[in-house]
Amino acid sequence: MSASTWSNWDGRQRCAPQAIERPRDVDELRGALDRARAAGRRVRVAGSGHSFTGLVVTDGTLISLERMNRVLAVDPTSGLVQVEAGITIGALNAALDRHGLAVENLGDIDRQSLAGATATGTHGTGTRLRNLSSQLREIELMTADGTLLTLDERSDPDGWRAARVSLGALGVVTSLTLQALPAYRLRGVDGPAPLEATLEQLDRLADAHDHFELYWFPYSRTALLRRNDRTDAAVTPRSRARAHLEDIVLVNHGLSAFSRLGRRHPSLIPSLNRLATRVAGSSDRVDVSHRIFVSPRLVRFTEMEYAIPRARAAEAIRAVRGEIERRRLPINFPIEVRFVAGDDALLSPAYGRDTCYIAVHVFDGMEYETYFGIVEEIMSGLDGRPHWGKRHRQTAASLAPRYPEWARFQAVRTRLDPEGRFANGEIERVLGPAGG
Ligand SMILES: Cc1cc2nc3c(=O)[nH]c(=O)nc-3n(C[C@H](O)[C@H](O)[C@H](O)COP(=O)(O)OP(=O)(O)OC[C@H]3O[C@@H](n4cnc5c(N)ncnc54)[C@H](O)[C@@H]3O)c2cc1C
Structure with missing residues (x-):
């Protein structure tokens, strides 16, 4: 974020607000809100700009809490x-x-x-x-x-x-x-497995690990599995140089090189994807939990992710795979599959049901609408709910029936923000007008 403009992580969302405020405490924040009200401006709050949608975009007042970080x-x-x-x-x-x-x-x-x-x-x-x-x-x-x-x-x-x-x-x-x-440690085991056999036992695999995740490069017959489990074992030493080689050079630079080549020569994508899967390699290491969960993401992409009922996970992946292969879509980024338990936040995409999240990505500078549109249709047919921070084309009208507590959320919104001060175009698209 500069002094007068804001853009998000993938650079596809931008705005030039009338005012950008960076309060250091609640009193300064109150002052910022007073000024916005006096000037009749609407307000959006920016986090770190890692959402792919226009949630933060505003021509009114943008408030960043980057100084309220204690x-x-x-x-x-x-x-x-x-x-x-x-x-x-x-x-x-x-x-x-x-x-x-x-x-x-x-x-x-x-x-x-x-x-x-x-x-x-x-x-x-x-x-x-x-x-x-x-x-x-x-x-x-x-x-x-x-x-x-x-x-x-x-x-x-x-x-x-x-x-x-x-x-x-x-x-x-x-x-x-x-x-x-x-604090706890995790043993993280990454490695390949045949895609079809993985899909056949997806439910069992997901339950067999504290944290199970699956990646799949379109056109490959192999899935890449990530299994993280709690352990009392000691941390596996990994030098800075080794971490740099594995996380930055092999994963990020490798992915970047494959992606650039695929962007220039889309006909090579199926072969490149199979090669990327083969060279992805395996690893087995123990570290403090957040170092296993988190890794650097240096390659820019745009993303859509849907939350569907967990029981429909394999069916959804097979449907996406079928459409990519039937239409020969030039997709050179992996599909990512994760699982979470249901919860009770009114607008949580996992509200009230155990959930499988399926994410699709498109490399920087490549057309994404066709692919995302096809996947969105599949996910909608499976009662999918989009990740709020990732691309989707749903509206309040199509989202309301997917959230059993939609009206309850809207009642709270009317109570806490009756004038719709915290709205923008994106909020009105996905939630409708305030008080409506
Ligand atoms: C490389 C990458 C990896 C990602 N990995 C994951 C992942 O593993 N799992 C996953 O679920 N998502 C993932 N995401 C999505 C990301 O976690 C969400 O989009 C998240 O909202 C981004 O947080 P942010 O701080 O950047 O918020 P922003 O994108 O800046 O804002 C998000 C929303 O939060 C609101 N907001 C921010 N701060 C406040 C506040 N103080 N008060 C009120 N509202 C506020 C904003 O108004 C906006 O509506 C990833 C995104 C990227 C780019």
Whole structure:
């Protein structure tokens, strides 16, 4: 974010707001909201800009909480940790490390702000574990008139379940209290397996590991499996040079080289994908949990991800594969499959059901609409709900029937933001007008 413009991670969302505010505390934030109100401007809050959709884009006031990033309180006995909302997941992990604590489950990067990640239902993988927002215990939120609310399960059950996955449509989250766990280590085992045999036993495999994940490069007959399980084993030493070689040179630079070649010569993509699968290799290492969960993502892409009922996972993957191969789509990025347990945040894509997440990606600079449109149709036919931070073409009309508690969320939205101060075009597309 520059002094006067903002853009997101993949550079496809941009805006030039009338004002960008970077408050250091709740008083400065209240001042920023006063100024926006006096000028009749709408307000959006930016996290770290890692959403692919236009959630943050505004021509009104953009508020960044990057300076509100402190750890406010840590109780090592209960594991409750209160942080300012702008803290990044990486900074949170480092702070928890110092207190012998860790987050229960994480996604694959740590650059997001905690508030931004929870606001879109960001998740990791693990059939017994819910998304990141389910680990919250209390949320402080400032509404447009400067009122600071403390939301938790007891004081305001509906407000609480709405604010956990809020899309930033209710107000500015200023602090979050999270239930951390005693620090733990994971053994991460990556390796290939035949795709069809993997799909036949997908359910069993997903349950057999604390965190199971599957990647598949279109046109290959091999899947790449990632299995992370808790262990008491000692950390496997990995020098900086080795980590750089494995994570940066082989994974990121390798993927980048294959992707560039495929972008220039789409007819080579099936062969390149099979080759990428063969050279992906295997690894087996033990490390503190967040170092196993998180890895650097240097290759730019755009992404769509759908949450479908877990029982339909293999069927969905086979359908996507069938369409890619039948239409010979030039897709040179892997499909990623993860699992989470159902939860009760009103707008969580995993609301009320055990869920399989299927993500599709397209390399920087390549056309994505055709592929994403085809996958979106398949996922919609499976009662899919889109990840709020990733590309999709749903609207409030198509989303409302997919969320049993839609009306309850809208009632909270009308109560907390009656004037629609925290709206923009994207929010109106996916949630409808405020008060509507
Ligand atoms: C490389 C990459 C890897 C990713 N990996 C995963 C993954 O493993 N799992 C997964 O589920 N997702 C993943 N994502 C998606 C990402 O986690 C979400 O899009 C997340 O919302 C980004 O967080 P952010 O801090 O960048 O928020 P932003 O994208 O900046 O904002 C997201 C939303 O949060 C709102 N918001 C932010 N801060 C506040 C606040 N203080 N108060 C109120 N509203 C606020 C914004 O208004 C916006 O609506 C990935 C994205 C990228 C680019």
